[in-house]
Amino acid sequence: MGGSIFVESTLGEGATFSLDLTFESSESGVAGRDQLDLADIDVLFIGPSEEAFGAIARSLEFSGAVCHQVGDARQLQVMLGQCAAGSAKVVIVSESYARSEQESIWRQEEAVQGQRPLGWVFLSTNRGQRLRTIDDRLALISSSPFRWRELMSAVSLMAGREGFAEVGDERSELQEAWVPMTAAEAADAGFLILVAEDNVINQQVIRRQLNTLGLACELAADGVEALDRIRRGGIGLLLTDCDMPNMDGYELTRRIRQEEQGRAGLPIIAITANAMEGAAEACFEAGMNDYLSKPLEIRALQTMLKSHLPSPRVSEVNDTSVQPEGDGPLLSSAVLDLTEMNALFGDDPELLNPLLDEFAESASVTVSEIQAASRDTNFDAVLSGAHKLKSSARTIGAHQLADLCLALERAGKERDLASVQADMDQLESTFTAVIEAVNQQTKT
Template sequence: MDRSRRNEDIQRSIQIVILVCYSMYSLGLIVVSIVEKWELWAIPVIVIGTVTSWSIYVSGQFVFRFRIFVYAGFISLAVFFYGSHINQFYNSALIFVLAMMLFTLTEEKAVLRIFLMAYVMLLGYHLILILSNMEKNELNAGIVLLDCLAIILADRTAGYICEMFTFSKRTADDLEEQMRDMKQKSEDFMANISHELRTPINVVTGLSGLLLDGEKEENKKANLSAIQGAGRRLFSRIEDILDYTEIDTESLILSEDEYRISSIISDIAVEFRLQKEGAPEVIIDMDANIPARMVGDSARIKRIIRHLMINAVKFTDCNGCVNLHVFTRKKEYGVNLCIEVTDTGIGMSDEERKRVIEGLYQIDSGRSRRVEGIGLGLAIVYGFVKKMGGFVKIESELKKGTKVIVSFPQKVVDEKPSVVVDHPEKLEVACYLRNDKYKSPAVREYYTTMIMHILKGLSVPIHRVVEFEELKRLSTKNQITHIVIAQEEYLENPEWYENVKADISVIASVSPGFKVPENSNVTFIRKPIFSHSIVNAVNRKMALWEFDPETSGKKLVFKNVNALIVDDEDMNLIVAKGILAGYGMIADLAHSGMEAVTMCEKKKYDVIFMDHMMPEVDGVEAMKKIRTNAGQDDRAAIIAFTANAVSGVREMFMKEGFDEFLAKPIEVSELERVLKKLLPSTMWEYVAVKEEKEEEHPSNVYGGAAIPMNFGILNPQNGVRICRGSNDFYIEMLLEFDREADEIIAELQKLYDEKDWENYRIKLEGLKLSSKIIGANDLSKKAGDIARAAEEKWEAFVVANHDDLRGQIDAVRADIMRVRGGSAS
């Protein structure tokens, strides 16, 4: 609840208290007036005052302060009437004191003067009547003096209390504001430091991976694996901090893209194949009838499952198991995607479960705890699921395990089942798992349930077998087509499985470290298995599974697509044009927003890649001009094309009117997704890729030789990757950078001398990207740092680093020319 709403609720409560007390007093005053036979004309006045006060409150008219003065006026009038009778005059002082104390709740010191003045007027009224002999009773001077002192003291005390309330409230507001500022600064710091740490961690994990691929010595491989594992764990912690920061600051923005749940589950399965020894059994039970394609934030769905699985594995010993069950429930809006993770671990008490739900709590915390992590997992899951409009439920019992249930809505794009078996009417499956091999009966039950779910969902007949002899008899008498077993069952009778009837296929699930026998007739699938693993084995599709089978081994091409690329940097234009050329697209180039507007008036384009930050007319303004000039039939798909890829920027561009968003440098998979989404299906297709030997590619030469790897500053591997793996393309980028360098330096110097920091920043953003494309990472970072300083008008930083920037540009050019000269000679 925000502060203004809280203040309104407090003011409402204060008014109710005052009005209830006033109403009770008025009722009592009416009764006394009737009993004592006082002036009856006053009764309607008292009623009118009470009704009017309540009407003002109920109607909500006037501000709080005005209402308080109205209430005080009517109450003073009622007390004046009561005290106007000489026998009750002394009692009226007590009522005035009580009224003053009551109105201290309002924190309005001025309203107290109404009661003070009312008492002074009442005292004066009686004095006038006594002096004029209209009242026979004389006032007791001592009592009147004491009453006056009581009224004055009450006024001072109530005023002091009002001041204290106001001071306390102001102090609390200031403290709240300070706490909010401190929290925001802390969150900004955590987000910034996390982002800064991601780059070196990526280097650690990436380089260790490259070294691992070529390392043969076991000790070194073990050390490199440890380095890589530590880097991945640290990277995961940083991701957790960023996720939690976005959730806590309510800045989390979800993506809405098509995805396949089968791809997510496959990634999870691959990750848990790499578990170290002593980990519990992991069982993945994915319903075969989950819709093939849904719409949602696939990255965060994967993180939800991953957090739940990692938490379950942490608190389960090697004899237990962790079961992941994924299924859907049909709804009018699509489906509810349901994720259930159950473990046989240590469990939680009710108190621990409540504390876990509150977040940032680990069961086994402290110096001696045996688990890893920083305790953010479930807090992140709760944040993601709440944002998705779903719920999380935890069921747990000490020493018996924990079950976490997650459900959230998803739209369905393709209702076809995500798993389909070929010719189910011809299949009959026997599943043989020994009952006695698992120390925990839960493992056996989950495996049995998982296989039953898969084959039932596929409408395939299945026989559950617990004895080997029974399996032999079944395979002889029935029309069994497939036998599903595990590693232990295979090792007990390998010869029988290898030599079983030719029309029976044997599928064995084995541990990741299992060595497959040479020339084996058995199909082996690595644990953890799930519906796709088994169905692929049944369908005999054991190559690397492509979750979009129609694209496997094929290349995406675009036909008759007119594209326009708009960017003020020549190098960026060349990069984008080269990438699009790889898809068979010929693109026109525009160097400014106005040039793009003019070109669109002369020619119809199917897709336009619009850079965001350009001088004079930026991308947003140019897009709106193009939209205004074009008719509805000539509407082109316009894609925001920018290096600004922070959270929420995509939504910002979409609100401005862009059709989609792409971050620089271009990621091929994202480019393909966006183009397939925006362009009609008649404009693109997948074509077979011809296999070519590496020596046949002309793109592997540089001045007649392969690209040398002896650069001093540049990172050619990174550059070639950004250039879609084309050495020729990368060389062209190097030469283009060298050709443009003098012009870039001259323009930067001119803008620097003129202190035109806005265009200086835009030019630096272009340099930042072009440097990254050729692998000049240090130069790219330096340009980015100075660009941020120019944007924030931090002139001292710009001045201190401007000359160093020019020196780094010269060093990169020297590196290009040195290697170029060396290779040519």
């Protein structure tokens, strides 16, 4: 085909493969592919990547949109002034911004626009994120990878038009969930899922996600409990955290593989908040089959389970649809985004509030431990505490706090005292803001 393949590789960092192919442009479009009419829509992409902007522009301009790249949010007002007066305007915010930064840009511009609201699309690096319309002015899609029809639909919907009929809210498609079994029935059939996780918040959220998918599970607080339960039989799949007390997920997996002695292996999926280099390789080296990143996205969880767990026999049809998200806004506050939790728990405060209270209690202890470790220049304890807090903070939607914990975790690993001290200056104020938001939620 006359193309070229390139590779750039750096020891300890990874490799980038590039494929260069030249195609002739088609004036008539792709045969058999329907199009959306995006004429009279100005799309403004906020982000530094010219490559990402180029990919977006090529897809959208083919259907009539006019695309502009905005280097940063400060230039947005200037660029808006250069757009056609009567056009609809949709702003796409790059995934290079953290969710909290995307929210900040959104809030600031909405305040400025007033009676001339913009349509917004937030890009996410979450591979499981499908098109999700929060309301008629805000949508989420994944950029890893871009899905052409979802990108087109998101822009069209945010401009007040129709999207592709088959591209809808991600949760509506989860109504095809498997027929649920009781724990006893699942154990007898070998379909029971064991969740090994020491964080109480994560335990309850994962249990709820599995129940939403029509699946039964049991919980173990560490690797010792999990190994004992597996030895008693009836477990069809193990979801295990990697960092647990007494016995971590890696050692648990090695013990299981040793005891199997050539028998059919138990599917083991890591659930980890570890974004450090080599985390995935460590999972596979221990004998795990696959891994998922925390916080678990329900569609990614569903896809993973379908790959590793045989479908249970269907005895009767049950309604396993997800509770509606309600009419609340996406952002309950700048520091606490309860969208995912409200969707998961059906916007039911009797279910959600006890988990938030549990977070506030356990996280307060963890923050104190991190502060003490910082004063003692105990980098390992800083890393451990930040990792633990990051996981539960991300789960409840405290993304600013989780991002700060990630920075602390990296600084602890690198023995970077200056960075640890700088992040510690922000930890108390950020955590206090989260607790105030939690109290506002649970006391109202």
